[in-house]
Amino acid sequence: MKKTVAEIKDRDIVEAVFLVKEKIVAMAKNGKPYLTLKLMDKTGEVDAKIWDNADQVGSLFDRNDFLAVKGKASVYLGKMQLIVSELKRVPEESVVLADFLPETDNDIKGMEAELHALIAGMADQDLARLLRSFFEDPELMAQYRTAPAAKGMHHVYLGGLMEHSLAVARLADAMVPLYQGLNRDLLVAGALLHDIGKVREMTYLRCFDYSDEGKLLGHITIGVEMLHERIAKLPDFPAELAMLLKHMILSHHGQYEYGSPKRPKTLEATILNYLDDLDSKINGIRTHIRKEPDNPSRWTAYHRLYDRYFFKEKPVVAEGEGGTDLEPSELVAETVTAPAPPSPAHRPEAAPQQRQEQRQDQRERKNFSNNPFAILKK
Numbered sequence: 001m002k003k004t005v006a007e008i009k010d011r012d013i014v015e016a017v018f019l020v021k022e023k024i025v026a027m028a029k030n031g032k033p034y035l036t037l038k039l040m041d042k043t044g045e046v047d048a049k050i051w052d053n054a055d056q057v058g059s060l061f062d063r064n065d066f067l068a069v070k071g072k073a074s075v076y077l078g079k080m081q082l083i084v085s086e087l088k089r090v091p092e093e094s095v096v097l098a099d100f101l102p103e104t105d106n107d108i109k110g111m112e113a114e115l116h117a118l119i120a121g122m123a124d125q126d127l128a129r130l131l132r133s134f135f136e137d138p139e140l141m142a143q144y145r146t147a148p149a150a151k152g153m154h155h156v157y158l159g160g161l162m163e164h165s166l167a168v169a170r171l172a173d174a175m176v177p178l179y180q181g182l183n184r185d186l187l188v189a190g191a192l193l194h195d196i197g198k199v200r201e202m203t204y205l206r207c208f209d210y211s212d213e214g215k216l217l218g219h220i221t222i223g224v225e226m227l228h229e230r231i232a233k234l235p236d237f238p239a240e241l242a243m244l245l246k247h248m249i250l251s252h253h254g255q256y257e258y259g260s261p262k263r264p265k266t267l268e269a270t271i272l273n274y275l276d277d278l279d280s281k282i283n284g285i286r287t288h289i290r291k292e293p294d295n296p297s298r299w300t301a302y303h304r305l306y307d308r309y310f311f312k313e314k315p316v317v318a319e320g321e322g323g324t325d326l327e328p329s330e331l332v333a334e335t336v337t338a339p340a341p342p343s344p345a346h347r348p349e350a351a352p353q354q355r356q357e358q359r360q361d362q363r364e365r366k367n368f369s370n371n372p373f374a375i376l377k378k
Contacts, residue, residue, distance in 0.1 A: 006043035006293075008080055012073040017090055019100040021045060021207045023063045025054060039069065039082070040207075041100050044291065046073075048082040057087070064206040066090040066100070078295035101204070104159030108145055111162050115192070118169055124185040126237055127245075131189060133230045134196065143199035150198075151208045153305060154284040158204065164279060165192050171275040179267075186241070187268045190248035194272060197223030197249075220259060223249045248272050285310055 003014050018039035026036055035050035035058050048071065050057055061067055070086040104111075115135060122128040135141055149155030149164040169191035176184040200222050201214030213222065224246050231237050247269055253260035254273040264270040288303050289312055295301065300310045 004043040005039070005041050005046045008046060008073045008082075010073060010075045010080070013070075014073055014082055015068075015070045016041075017066055017068050017095060018046075019207065020061060020063050020065050020067055023058070023061075025058060037084075039067070040102075042098070042102050044102070046080055046082055048084050050084045050087075061087070061089045066092065066095050075295075078292060078297060078301050097205075101206075102157035104155075104157055104163050106159065106163055108159055108162075111159070111166055112141075112145060114166055115162070118166075118188055118192070122185045122188070124241075126234075126241055127185045127189045129234060130230060130237065130245075131192060133234065134193070140199065144196070146204065147199050147202055148204055148208050149195060149280075151202065151210065154280040154287070156208060156287070161195060161198055164283070165195060167279045168194070168272070168275050171279065172271065175271055175275070181267075182271070183268055186244060186248075187271060189245060190252070190268060190272045191275070193223065193227065193245070194249055194252045194276060195219060195223070196226055197221070200226075218259065220250060220253070220261070244268070252276050 003012065003016050005018075008014055018041055020037060021040045022036075022038035024036050025033055027033055033054040034052075035054045037048040037050070039046050039048050048069070066089070068088045068090050069082065069084055071082040071084040073080060073082055075081075119128055119131045119135065122131075135144070145162050146158055147161040148157055149160040155161065155164045169188050172187040172191045173184070176182050176187065197219030198214075201210060201217075201219035203209050203211050203214075227242075227246060227249060231242050244266060247262060247264075247266065251260050251262045251264040251269045252272050254277065255263060264273045284306070288306070289300055289310060292300055298312055300312060302309055
């Protein structure tokens with residue numbers, strides 16, 4: 001009866017311990033409150049509903065708590081959810097934290113070896129010694145190999161930051177032979193360091209979130225500060241090389257509205273912007289598709305941040321059941337029968353943290369439509 005998220009099937013009776021990633025009190029059309037949760041373990045996430053005694057049950061636990069849950073699984077609008085009948089808060093000391101946080105499928109030691117091989121292969125010794133100052137620091141390397149790359153958009157798992165950074169570095173290496181005159185070592189260094197500030201922007205010992213420093217400064221500012229501190233300790237580091245690398249970090253989001261205080265103004269910075277965006281989106285789309293193993297449709301559910309559906313080349317069809325080729329418009333029509341959300345007049349005002357996360361979601365949604373040439377059409 002005990003199951004991981006990945007093992008849950010329609011109509012299963014589930015009895016297992018999960019980490020509470022989200023906890024929201026909502027209001028039904030009849031004015032009765034209910035709880036909607038997002039529960040997780042290392043294999044994935046599942047939505048959960050508690051329909052009865054929401055206020056009383058909600059007082060028993062908070063976000064980031066561990067819960068022993070009993071409930072029944074059902075597929076609703078193509079997504080798995082649990083209807084919780086029993087729950088009990090579980091003390092932290094009785095669980096193994098590693099069982100509840102997602103992690104990269106790649107081998108950590110193998111990625112570290114690839115990272116150090118990239119540094120060893122550099123012809124520019126100034127960049128090589130700068131990178132060694134970062135990645136031969138045991139404390140920083142422990143953070144770099146562990147941190148996720150984001151809270152919700154892409155590479156949202158332990159080891160995601162290093163996986164993403166190496167993927168961008170590989171793409172950069174592949175670009176260099178195609179375009180004459182590119183500074184390969186500068187491009188690779190920018191790929192490895194562009195998100196270095198996320199080791200301090202993110203918290204990841206429980207559910208992934210932003211640190212106070214991350215909320216106030218952001219990983220771009222933090223990353224430039226970290227780079228400046230390291231360069232200051234390296235004798236005779238070329239001032240122009242430092243400027244070019246700082247510019248790559250400052251501009252890697254591409255546009256002011258996406259969080260970059262500068263737009264890319266060198267070839268290497270422009271390439272980094274596009275490669276970072278490319279790898280992020282590929283991972284984000286793949287992750288979204290994999291979240292729906294029980295959805296037989298050729299189309300995914302609507303993705304709020306990406307503002308679209310995605311077509312699946314190989315639909316997942318349960319044994320003994322036929323598939324369906326519903327178009328996105330048909331999927332939208334199905335949602336009409338779902339319980340309506342509370343009207344604005346009855347909807348509680350969002351808490352400050354919720355409003356901040358909503359603004360973050362809006363920035364991330366804009367980033368999916370990154371088009372540096374849009375300004376030329378105005």
